[in-house]
Amino acid sequence: MDDPAFEAALRAIAADRARGAAELGRAALSLLADAVQTLPAQNRSELRQRLQERANRVAGCRPSMAPVSNLVGQWLRGPDAPAGRDDEDVPTLRRRYRVWARELIERSELAGELAAANAAEYIGPGRTLLTHSRSATVLSVFRRLAGRGTSALVSESRPLNEGLVLARELAALGISVCLITDAQLGLAVGEADAVLIGADSLLPDGGVLNKCGTYPLALAANDHRVPFIVCCERFKRRPPQMGPPELEVMDPGELGYALPDGVTARNRYFDITPARLVTAWVDELGVHETYEPG
Amino acid sequence: MDDPAFEAALRAIAADRARGAAELGRAALSLLADAVQTLPAQNRSELRQRLQERANRVAGCRPSMAPVSNLVGQWLRGPDAPAGRDDEDVPTLRRRYRVWARELIERSELAGELAAANAAEYIGPGRTLLTHSRSATVLSVFRRLAGRGTSALVSESRPLNEGLVLARELAALGISVCLITDAQLGLAVGEADAVLIGADSLLPDGGVLNKCGTYPLALAANDHRVPFIVCCERFKRRPPQMGPPELEVMDPGELGYALPDGVTARNRYFDITPARLVTAWVDELGVHETYEPG
Numbered sequence: 001m002d003d004p005a006f007e008a009a010l011r012a013i014a015a016d017r018a019r020g021a022a023e024l025g026r027a028a029l030s031l032l033a034d035a036v037q038t039l040p041a042q043n044r045s046e047l048r049q050r051l052q053e054r055a056n057r058v059a060g061c062r063p064s065m066a067p068v069s070n071l072v073g074q075w076l077r078g079p080d081a082p083a084g085r086d087d088e089d090v091p092t093l094r095r096r097y098r099v100w101a102r103e104l105i106e107r108s109e110l111a112g113e114l115a116a117a118n119a120a121e122y123i124g125p126g127r128t129l130l131t132h133s134r135s136a137t138v139l140s141v142f143r144r145l146a147g148r149g150t151s152a153l154v155s156e157s158r159p160l161n162e163g164l165v166l167a168r169e170l171a172a173l174g175i176s177v178c179l180i181t182d183a184q185l186g187l188a189v190g191e192a193d194a195v196l197i198g199a200d201s202l203l204p205d206g207g208v209l210n211k212c213g214t215y216p217l218a219l220a221a222n223d224h225r226v227p228f229i230v231c232c233e234r235f236k237r238r239p240p241q242m243g244p245p246e247l248e249v250m251d252p253g254e255l256g257y258a259l260p261d262g263v264t265a266r267n268r269y270f271d272i273t274p275a276r277l278v279t280a281w282v283d284e285l286g287v288h289e290t291y292e293p294g
Numbered sequence: 295m296d297d298p299a300f301e302a303a304l305r306a307i308a309a310d311r312a313r314g315a316a317e318l319g320r321a322a323l324s325l326l327a328d329a330v331q332t333l334p335a336q337n338r339s340e341l342r343q344r345l346q347e348r349a350n351r352v353a354g355c356r357p358s359m360a361p362v363s364n365l366v367g368q369w370l371r372g373p374d375a376p377a378g379r380d381d382e383d384v385p386t387l388r389r390r391y392r393v394w395a396r397e398l399i400e401r402s403e404l405a406g407e408l409a410a411a412n413a414a415e416y417i418g419p420g421r422t423l424l425t426h427s428r429s430a431t432v433l434s435v436f437r438r439l440a441g442r443g444t445s446a447l448v449s450e451s452r453p454l455n456e457g458l459v460l461a462r463e464l465a466a467l468g469i470s471v472c473l474i475t476d477a478q479l480g481l482a483v484g485e486a487d488a489v490l491i492g493a494d495s496l497l498p499d500g501g502v503l504n505k506c507g508t509y510p511l512a513l514a515a516n517d518h519r520v521p522f523i524v525c526c527e528r529f530k531r532r533p534p535q536m537g538p539p540e541l542e543v544m545d546p547g548e549l550g551y552a553l554p555d556g557v558t559a560r561n562r563y564f565d566i567t568p569a570r571l572v573t574a575w576v577d578e579l580g581v582h583e584t585y586e587p588g
Contacts, residue, residue, distance in 0.1 A: 156549070158452065158475045164551065171556030179559040181452040181549065183476040183507030187541075187565045213477030216510035219517055247481075255450070255475065257458065262465030265473040271481045 001034045006054065009034075013068075014061040017160045017250070020135050021200040021236065022112055025067030026105045028058045029075055033101035036094050047090055051097070052076065063246040064209055064270045066201035066238040067108070075104055111233030114284035116140035119196065119231040122280065122287045125149050127193040130226075132185060133211035134162035135198025137231050142170055151176040153188045157211060159254040159267060182213050186220040194227040194279075202232065204240040206275030206291025209247070212268055218277035227279040234283050240293070247271070295328045300348065303328075307362075308355040311454045311544070314430050315494040316406055319361030319529065320399045322352045323369055327395035330388050341384055345391070346370065357540035358503055358564045360495035360532040361402070369398055405527030408578035410434035413490065413525040416574065416581045419443050421487040424520075426479060427505035428456035429492025431525050436464055445470040447482045451505060453548040453561060476507050480514040488573075489515045493526040498534040500569030500585025503541070506562055512571035521573040528577050534587070541565070 001009075009031045013024055035054055041047035059072040079100035088096070119141045123129070125148035131138050132155045142152065152170050154177055157163035163179065170177045180188055189195065195217060201209040208214065208230050221228040238245060252265035259265055281288045295303075303325045307318055329348055335341035353366040373394035382390070413435045417423065419442035425432050426449045436446065446464050448471055451457035457473065464471045474482055483489065489511060495503040502508065502524050515522040532539060546559035553559055575582045 155477075156452075158450075158477055161551070164554070167557045168554035171554055174556075177557045179549070179553065179557055181476070181506070181561070183449075183452055183505070184560065184562055184565075186510035186513070187506055187562055211477070212475070212481055216480035216514050219480070219513035220510050223513055255473070257455070259473065260458070260462035260465055262468075263461045263471045263473055266478065267475070268478055268481055271478075 001038050006031070006035050010058060010061060013058070017254075018134075018162060018165070020137075020198060021062070021065035021067045022108060022233065023136055024062055024065060025071040025235065026108055028061070028068050029071050029101045029105050032058055032072065032075065033098045036097045041090055044088070044090060044093055047093060062248070064200050064248045066209075066245075067235045069242070070235050070237070070239070071104055071108060075101055108233065108235050111235060111284040112137045113140060115231050115233045115282055116144060118284070118286055119229065119282040120144035122282060123194060123196070123229070127151075128153065128191060129194055129196045130185070130188050130192035130217075131155075131166070131196050132163070132182070132213055132217055133157045133197070134166040135232075137198045137233070138196055139166065139169055141196060141231060142175055143173055146173040146175050151178075153178050153180060153192055155180055155182045155185050155188075155213065157213070158182055159250075159256065185213060185217045189217070189220040189224045189226050192221075192226055194229055195221045196229045196231060199230055199232040199236050200270060201238045201245055202230075202236050202281070202291075203238055203245065203272065204293050206278060206281065206293075208273040208275075208278060209238075209245055209270050210273065212271040215271040215273045215277075218273040222277050228273075228277055229280050229282060230278055231282040234285070237293075245272075295332050300325070300329050304352060304355060307352070311548075312456060312459070314428065314492060315356070315359035315361045315530065316402060316527065317430055318356055318359060319365040320402055322355070322362050323365050323395045323399050326352055326366065326369065327392045330391045335384055338382070338384060338387055341387060356542070358494050358542045360503075360539075361529045363536070364529050364531070364533075365398055365402060369395055402527065402529050405529060405578040406431045407434060409525050409527045409576055410438060412578070412580055413523065413576040414438035416576060417488060417490070417523070421445075422447065422485060423488055423490045424479070424482050424486035424511075425449075425460070425490050426457070426476070426507055426511055427451045427491070428460040429526075431492045431527070432490055433460065433463055435490060435525060436469055437467055440467040440469050445472075447472050447474060447486055449474055449476045449479050449482075449507065451507070452476055453544075453550065479507060479511045483511070483514040483518045483520050486515075486520055488521040488523055490523045490525060493524055493530050494564060495532045495539055496524075496526065496530045496575070497532055497539065497566065497569075498587050500572060500575065500587075502567040502569075502572060503532075503539055503564050504567065506565040509565040509567045509571075512567040516571050522567075522571055523574050523576060524572055525576040528579070531587075539566075
């Protein structure tokens with residue numbers, strides 16, 4: 001992988017509006033695993049240094065998405081050589097980094113699947129679930145509940161309508177799906193047995209960074225006493241030392257129409273739902289009705 | 295006005311997505327004022343009976359919008375002949391209904407303007423106001439505050455984006471306008487000094503029937519302790535004897551894209567914001583921090 005290919009792949013991750021945070025975290029690892037194979041380096045220390053430079057850029061390319069920096073950071077801290085071995089040659093080290101990336105990708109996928117399994121068991125069959133945006137983990141929960149009387153209310157999730165993609169995926173699973181505008185989320189809560197969402201990041205206090213619109217949806221769920229369930233693996237946890245998260249702002253052109261003269265537009269992708277509005281956090285370890293950091 | 299022309303005009307009011315409830319109430323009166331000129335009738339009682347039939351259809355054509363039935367109902371109860379006169383001929387009665395319609399239209403316009411003036415005085419200069427959907431009364435409030443340091447945050451208001459129309463109107467007044475998606479309303483509350491909305495109907499308990507998305511916006515305003523102000527004239531008050539309002543459902547085709555196989559869509563236009571979330575109701579009589587029916 002040469003420099004231009006690396007830069008193009010990095011830009012693609014930064015611009016990706018279709019995949020969720022965990023998927024992009026894994027894509028970031030794949031990119032670095034590829035890059036490490038061809039980075040010019042005469043010795044181990046040079047390889048590590050060049051890798052560090054690239055990894056820092058990848059880790060920072062989606063500041064609202066904790067899994068990207070978490071997975072890249074964990075990858076960079078490993079791979080540990082077997083005890084007592086620090087004399088491997090550069091090709092061996094390249095290979096070890098590649099294997100380590102694959103292992104972390106698998107751990108991340110497995111964590112997401114376990115979280116989904118825990119959520120499906122917690123929710124049980126025969127429920128109408130309301131969701132917002134598209135989360136691969138939420139899709140996995142629905143996959144486990146398909147054919148068991150589960151139905152879905154799905155918001156379109158402007159500006160790019162990834163809810164429409166999710167609606168198609170759910171219908172393909174045989175789930176009864178009703179699509180609504182984001183503005184109807186408050187109305188739809190009254191028809192739902194629970195709200196189920198994924199997350200782009202979990203904050204150290206249990207707050208949920210997710211597609212904008214999640215926060216007012218959580219308020220409506222609380223106002224209706226409908227459970228508000230967040231399902232995501234622990235790689236989504238933002239480390240306290242990182243400080244407050246940035247809420248990514250995207251191109252207003254995504255709104256899809258020309259703005260009148262004198263009108264500006266804002267396209268902020270994420271909002272933060274305070275922990276007090278969350279009924280349960282479900283992850284690979286189980287269902288947590290209070291949030292414990294770490 | 296012949297029957298086909300009446301039917302076409304009635305359908306246009308029923309299908310109108312651009313004008314607000316008060317404007318459509320006035321359009322309903324104009325339609326009936328025209329119709330009464332040409333309705334075939336041999337005598338006063340026949341004219342009144344035919345008029346009643348038409349008025350009932352017009353009054354029911356927008357069930358979520360109280361001003362339509364209120365204005366038509368009030369028109370139908372009048373016009374009273376001068377005391378002691380019940381012997382006017384049919385042409386005179388036609389003329390009297392037309393004049394009465396004009397008077398009610400003017401009363402309705404004046405009430406809206408007075409409500410807007412009261413709201414502008416209550417809000418004062420130098421504020422950032424967040425609004426959702428397009429209300430002629432809210433536009434009038436902004437007109438009174440233009441050039442006085444007022445700025446606006448405006449949601450697009452899917453599915454037909456009447457917020458974009460309002461944004462253009464506000465920019466033409468020289469007001470600084472930022473357009474957002476409906477899903478960003480919860481985020482934007484944190485930047486607003488107040489939320490200002492109109493209403494399609496006020497319920498007898500002070501609940502507000504307005505474009506869907508208003509209810510979660512009100513929840514977010516309350517959560518941020520940002521005032522939530524409803525500005526509309528008293529013709530918007532739904533009489534208690536009418537029972538619970540219907541929340542109009544429109545064509546899902548308005549969402550603007552083809553639905554995937556197996557996916558249904560819902561396009562409900564209105565939600566109800568409970569009175570407990572309203573900071574102030576502003577009407578032609580003043581600013582009310584508690585709601586008194588009647």
